[in-house]
Amino acid sequence: MLRVGIVGFGFMGRMHYKCWKNQPQAQVVAICDTNPNLVEDTRKAVGNIAGAADAVDFEGLTVYTDYAQMLRKAKLDAVSITLPTHLHVDFATKALKRGIHVLCEKPMSLDVAGCKRMIAAAEKSGKVLQIGHCVRFWPEYAKAKQLIASGQYGKVLATSLRRLSSAPTWSRDGWLNNTGLSGGMILDLHIHDTDFVQYILGTPKAVQSTCAKAPNGAEVHVVTNYFYDDKAIVAEGGWAMMPPFGFEMSFNIMLEKATLIYDCTRTPAFRVCPAEGAVFTPPVEPGDGYSRQTDYFVQSITGRPAESVLTLAESMESVRIVVAEIKSARTGKTVRL
Numbered sequence: 001m002l003r004v005g006i007v008g009f010g011f012m013g014r015m016h017y018k019c020w021k022n023q024p025q026a027q028v029v030a031i032c033d034t035n036p037n038l039v040e041d042t043r044k045a046v047g048n049i050a051g052a053a054d055a056v057d058f059e060g061l062t063v064y065t066d067y068a069q070m071l072r073k074a075k076l077d078a079v080s081i082t083l084p085t086h087l088h089v090d091f092a093t094k095a096l097k098r099g100i101h102v103l104c105e106k107p108m109s110l111d112v113a114g115c116k117r118m119i120a121a122a123e124k125s126g127k128v129l130q131i132g133h134c135v136r137f138w139p140e141y142a143k144a145k146q147l148i149a150s151g152q153y154g155k156v157l158a159t160s161l162r163r164l165s166s167a168p169t170w171s172r173d174g175w176l177n178n179t180g181l182s183g184g185m186i187l188d189l190h191i192h193d194t195d196f197v198q199y200i201l202g203t204p205k206a207v208q209s210t211c212a213k214a215p216n217g218a219e220v221h222v223v224t225n226y227f228y229d230d231k232a233i234v235a236e237g238g239w240a241m242m243p244p245f246g247f248e249m250s251f252n253i254m255l256e257k258a259t260l261i262y263d264c265t266r267t268p269a270f271r272v273c274p275a276e277g278a279v280f281t282p283p284v285e286p287g288d289g290y291s292r293q294t295d296y297f298v299q300s301i302t303g304r305p306a307e308s309v310l311t312l313a314e315s316m317e318s319v320r321i322v323v324a325e326i327k328s329a330r331t332g333k334t335v336r337l
Helices: 011-021 067-073 085-097 112-125 139-150 172-177 184-201 289-302 312-331
Strands: 002-007 026-032 062-064 078-081 101-105 129-132 156-166 206-213 219-228 231-241 247-255 258-263 270-274
Touching: 002 011, 002 067, 002 289, 011 026, 011 078, 011 289, 026 067, 062 067, 067 085, 078 085, 085 101, 085 112, 101 289, 112 129, 112 312, 129 289, 129 312, 139 184, 139 247, 139 258, 139 270, 139 289, 156 184, 184 219, 184 231, 184 247, 184 312, 206 312, 219 312
Parallel strands: 002 026, 002 078, 026 062, 078 101, 101 129, 156 231
Antiparallel strands: 156 247, 206 219, 219 231, 247 258, 258 270
16 A cells, blocks of 8 residues: 655645545555645635545544655655645655655646756656646547547647636635746646647647737737647647636547547537548546546556556656747747757
């Protein structure tokens, strides 16, 4: 039984708690958070996606306010790091140095240099470091990847991906809206679709991004063109939607012999429209991206996953591509990769 600690117990910390609670090979034994109202705050709904609102049973958990103390005393096998992005490098490397496996939320770091530090620490420790690119594990996205890789519907001609939300007002002290802490909307939210583009097509030759800005100058909506030979690849995302809108993640993937459609706001959410025959919804794996990435992490610790879904080099590459998108949006120029 893996002994697991969670550091940072906001929206994503609670999501990780739920996943770990349902993982038969692990038990959460410790939480680290500096919030003095932690127990009361966990009773409140937060976030832009359902799933993190389960009640938290603090009986049997040790709550720490000092991370170093938790690493020394809790006898952990693994830790989930669900902290503001600017803390990922420091907290991950400290755990790895103590021989503890790390599941760290995305994005890996604010910049490529930080990614390299984390990878070096993981390699030196010999422990598993996995970044939480949950979309690769999301059942419908995973099925789309499988259908593309099979070649049964021909090659990708074009894609359009969207990830839209209202402003993330739920983060503690508003850290998500602080670019110095989160990297901003493009790095925190839009990176999901950037990473999926990389997952299905590899690194683009160049990117061209356009941003809409809030009155305070913050980038709140981005549209990016990813340049590949003979393909039209576009993704957009943002925090500019009004609160009643809710949340949307969706894609249209145009293949030579089929169109793959997913929209989490519709029923059925996932459809395949083949060149011949009727539209249908293919079977997908149970669960969601969060639970499936946790299972993959456990498999990586206890043995070996049946297939490789994510590498540290790819997690770093997604940061590199997004940094190029931010540069493009701010300069108005196409940025080569």
